[in-house]
Amino acid sequence: MSKCLIAQSGGPTSVINSTIAGIIKANQMNPVYDTVLGGLNGIEGILNERFVDLTDMTDEENRILQQTPAGALGSCRYKLRRDNVDDIKKLIRIMEKHDIETLFYTGGNDSMDTVAALCEYAQEHEITGHRFIGCPKTVDNDLLGTDHSPGFGSAAKFIASTALQTWMDLSVYTRQEVFVLETMGKDAGWLAASACLSGIVDVLVLPEMVFDRASFLAAVKACVRKKNKCYIVISEGIHYADGTLVSAAGEKYAGQTVPGSAANTIRNMILTSYTASRCRVQDLSTSQRCHGTERSLTDVTEAFRLGVSAHMHSADPAFTGKMVALKRRDMETYDTEFIAVDVHEVANKIRYFPAEWILPDYQGITEKAYAYLRPLIKGEPSVMMKDGLPVYCKPYYLR
């Protein structure tokens, strides 16, 4: 009675469930396991043996799961550290108890470190018969070892489309006005950069640059003088030369520091310096990573197929400590394939937006960056709707 176990960790994307659906579907078509289990709320739930049986999901259920954003199995922020031997041992004991051969763990840098830690422990203690496999997902696109991460393309598409639409809204009036769009991205500027696909971004600030107040305001001023408008896009993680975040002016409430808003700081800067007389702000916040009604077909398809590929690879008893990744074979035609990379190459590392893809003076990104980004937002999957709203599956952790 061999089993596999799927779980998720870290922040949601709109295509994590597509990867999970891919694993389930692949096992139905080409059974490697007798049972496909879902672990609720990542490692947290697995340690409490909170499982659901996903083996015999119907095609209808699978299709709805594929289009549901966030994570139907729930998630956790629990990081399984190497020195937490008790939990590592417990987790492996639970896998043995339930005949779980393979753990598929979808997540980002931290989750890949969890996969690495489990794999190392098993190898050091000569515990055999278990595979630990990582499936990448992050809207931030900051994972190494893969051309891009499932989840990024859909978030990028939503951001570019929202940039285009809010720019049109901004433009209808003749008055002088500036718009500041804030995207996620603490360390890496991929999401903010993707707003440029809209073709309307005037000023772009990424965490990979140094934010300099004077030159930034000069760039905005020059644009306002020319167009009477300026459309600015920033990442949440933009910072000054000494590393201080632009959003640093956070406040403390009841012991919790509420992060300041980089966009509001920028707006105040623009108004107090008389750079422009009006300034609107749009912080895309949570909506950018779970907007299931506006996903990229490329992204959704790749996320599903990545699940299929991970399942297929897992048939090999030696396949462990790996993350299934995307490799772009051809830049011109956008031809991709799935490869396997060692999780140690990925764990706890950050893939930054390349410095050579950034134009000087906050002017945006290079043609190479556009060529990289463009294919990732292409295509629109059909969405099952009911009464004007998307049909989503009820999260398993709430059933």
Place this chain on the structure above:
Amino acid sequence: MSKCLIAQSGGPTSVINSTIAGIIKANQMNPVYDTVLGGLNGIEGILNERFVDLTDMTDEENRILQQTPAGALGSCRYKLRRDNVDDIKKLIRIMEKHDIETLFYTGGNDSMDTVAALCEYAQEHEITGHRFIGCPKTVDNDLLGTDHSPGFGSAAKFIASTALQTWMDLSVYTRQEVFVLETMGKDAGWLAASACLSGIVDVLVLPEMVFDRASFLAAVKACVRKKNKCYIVISEGIHYADGTLVSAAGEKYAGQTVPGSAANTIRNMILTSYTASRCRVQDLSTSQRCHGTERSLTDVTEAFRLGVSAHMHSADPAFTGKMVALKRRDMETYDTEFIAVDVHEVANKIRYFPAEWILPDYQGITEKAYAYLRPLIKGEPSVMMKDGLPVYCKPYYLR
């Protein structure tokens, strides 16, 4: 050489251009005018004779115009007051000079007052041969005389869908957490109330209620105790018993008061009172009124047909000082028809969310409210896309 002139005023919606496209198309199929002109940036542009000829728009151009959000003709915040006789006279002279028989003006309360002012002046001075016709549009749904306003349904759909999706994102973690979604609506709570269509709203605060800190926090606390989460939706215009806005803590920059954020105030309230240990905020800001990629088919269709109806009505030389409006003939089957109402019934008035549709203790809305809202967000129009982004027409004021 009779002409008509179409112009827009006030804030954008995602279906204004559908109404304009409807007028243009109607005149092609059943010509009332030799020429259909567009006035750029509302009254502002008309006073400067900034016109574009829309008469012979191709089907392809019309289709793209229909799916383009915001206002392709631009807008203005200029309010033509009755005592501004110079501008009123100038506008009517310009209409005479260009043989413009009919002015179609799309807008909200203020714009209907402009239509009323023009109409009154013409009647008082026995200036004949001109018709002034209002076409309603506002995401706020606060126009009297019409069952609902074009633009509202699409904004409501985007809000409900975003509420559903961000709730799913919030739910994936086991931790205690509250979410605050802020919608537009200074005076009327229609947009915030429409978030309830998602089925996940725990606490709702509208401008039609009095906001009371203690009972609000008690409602949130009770919900957090039960579910470990609480999903809150508020209108920007929520206020205390004495009328002070919850967002009142705005700051002054360079002479301009930057409005405070109601959602941030609520968050701070929740954290400092230890009502919950975490709180996220999403202010939908500009994006909710121009999200052209997620419109309601009902809304788009009605906006277009309203243009057709306004054009048809305008064939009657006596049809002036009217707003073409929607009447719901049947609540059960959602059967609507177009009617004409006197602009004086609409101008400068506000249609509030009915008090009898609001549940006590911030618990949301009644079944009657759901029955009213549900049909308005139904259906999805197809959207022409290119390279992953919607195809929109270039605004005429930028050509």
